[in-house]
Amino acid sequence: MMSSGYDGVLEGPEGVPDLVRVRAMFDEFASSHNHLTLYSAICREVAGDADTASLLLAASPGQRRPVLWLAALHDLVLRRPDVAAARWYPSVVGQGRVPNGDPWPDVRQTVLEHREELTAAIATHSTQTNEVNRVVYLAAALSAACADVVGVGVALVEMGASAGLLLLLDHYRIERWSAHRTTHVGDPDAPVVCVGQDRSDPPSMATPLPRIVTRAGVDLHPVAVDDEAGLRWLEACLWPDVPGRVERFRAAIEMARECPPTLVRGDMVDDLAAVVALAQQGAGPGSHVVVFSSWALTYVAKERRARVAEVLDHVAAQGVPVSWVTAEPWGCMPGIPLPPLPLPAAGDDSTVLAVRRWREGVETEPLVLGTCHPHGLWIDLTDLTAR
Ligand SMILES: C[S@@+](CC[C@H](N)C(=O)[O-])C[C@H]1O[C@@H](n2cnc3c(N)ncnc32)[C@H](O)[C@@H]1O
Numbered sequence: 001m002m003s004s005g006y007d008g009v010l011e012g013p014e015g016v017p018d019l020v021r022v023r024a025m026f027d028e029f030a031s032s033h034n035h036l037t038l039y040s041a042i043c044r045e046v047a048g049d050a051d052t053a054s055l056l057l058a059a060s061p062g063q064r065r066p067v068l069w070l071a072a073l074h075d076l077v078l079r080r081p082d083v084a085a086a087r088w089y090p091s092v093v094g095q096g097r098v099p100n101g102d103p104w105p106d107v108r109q110t111v112l113e114h115r116e117e118l119t120a121a122i123a124t125h126s127t128q129t130n131e132v133n134r135v136v137y138l139a140a141a142l143s144a145a146c147a148d149v150v151g152v153g154v155a156l157v158e159m160g161a162s163a164g165l166l167l168l169l170d171h172y173r174i175e176r177w178s179a180h181r182t183t184h185v186g187d188p189d190a191p192v193v194c195v196g197q198d199r200s201d202p203p204s205m206a207t208p209l210p211r212i213v214t215r216a217g218v219d220l221h222p223v224a225v226d227d228e229a230g231l232r233w234l235e236a237c238l239w240p241d242v243p244g245r246v247e248r249f250r251a252a253i254e255m256a257r258e259c260p261p262t263l264v265r266g267d268m269v270d271d272l273a274a275v276v277a278l279a280q281q282g283a284g285p286g287s288h289v290v291v292f293s294s295w296a297l298t299y300v301a302k303e304r305r306a307r308v309a310e311v312l313d314h315v316a317a318q319g320v321p322v323s324w325v326t327a328e329p330w331g332c333m334p335g336i337p338l339p340p341l342p343l344p345a346a347g348d349d350s351t352v353l354a355v356r357r358w359r360e361g362v363e364t365e366p367l368v369l370g371t372c373h374p375h376g377l378w379i380d381l382t383d384l385t386a387r
Contacts, residue, residue, distance in 0.1 A: 029066040045104045058123040072121040075236035085110035091240035130162035135169040136196030136376030145323035146210040153213035155283035159268035160296020161217025164261035199380040216279040222263035292325035316358030324356040
């Protein structure tokens with residue numbers, strides 16, 4: 001593991017010096033994220049500055065990405081609003097209160113003054129998210145999964161739940177808008193408002209959510225509502241100059257403190273049966289077990305993913321309705337026939353919404369609902385075969 005004292009030229013497997021690669025990654029991030037005023041300005045400068053870029057060499061394998069460096073600095077300014085860089089962060093000073101000008105001198109000063117602290121954070125952390133706006137697509141998929149199981153309470157289980165904020169979807173106001181109309185589900189008066197565009201043709205209607213009676217999540221690194229450092233790290237992994245994103249996260253955490261979802265530390269495949277059993281407790285006999293994953297199954301090795309269906313087969317053998325909802329990148333979900341579309345272009349991070357269903361102990365036809373933005377900014381429920 002490299003430390004902050006790095007000053008040499010290490011070579012990666014293909015003979016390209018590691019620091020050169022790291023600087024190129026910052027440069028790439030800056031060019032591809034021009035819409036992020038602060039982050040693109042910082043990354044453009046880091047790309048040309050070995051002293052600050054080299055901190056990323058401390059990251060563990062697979063984590064050497066600018067977003068980790070940015071998260072470590074964001075975590076520092078959230079913790080220490082007195083450091084020079086903090087005044088450039090809307091998440092610290094408030095939206096619209098960031099000064100005009102060049103943040104780099106303050107950012108560089110802060111990074112170098114806190115070099116050891118930042119290097120330690122980079123060496124010991126990995127990026128993790130809990131993106132609340134994903135409930136826009138989750139609500140659509142959950143309603144579709146429950147359309148044929150009306151009037152039955154849902155025992156909701158999330159694989160890769162992070163802080164479990166998506167499990168509380170019915171507590172939020174979830175809006176779906178198009179040129180024709182805006183519809184919403186959830187709690188109309190909630191302080192957490194999640195919004196996505198409906199790009200479906202014909203436009204789709206948000207349909208009421210089912211009654212969720214129990215909720216449980218499993219994660220390798222669950223973040224409990226009383227884990228201040230863990231929650232701050234999740235917040236630090238959000239991009240501060242996307243308006244509303246940090247504020248929505250904070251409001252959802254406040255709501256989660258009122259009604260914390262059950263979170264289990266474990267593996268989403270190996271420990272799924274136990275977590276489903278936990279959710280079923282108190283849900284009442286015959287409850288509809290709905291298991292979902294949102295940008296989480298993709299982190300599980302491909303050959304392990306089919307095991308989820310085996311576990312759910314077993315649950316369905318109890319005679320209860322079971323659904324498996326996924327919002328994952330193209331091709332991630334096993335057992336979902338994808339229509340013969342051209343393969344998405346490299347870098348296309350569209351998310352595929354799909355449901356596998358077991359009714360009366362037998363698996364039925366899967367549903368491929370459509371696609372959506374990975375943060376729920378839009379959903380498109382147009383029949384994929386008709387596109
Ligand atoms: C990108 S985050 C998504 C979190 C949340 N589902 C959301 O949509 O906001 C992926 C989550 O999956 C968890 N994760 C990755 N592999 C896992 C595994 N094998 N078992 C349980 N959780 C896992 C990570 O710790 C992380 O919290």
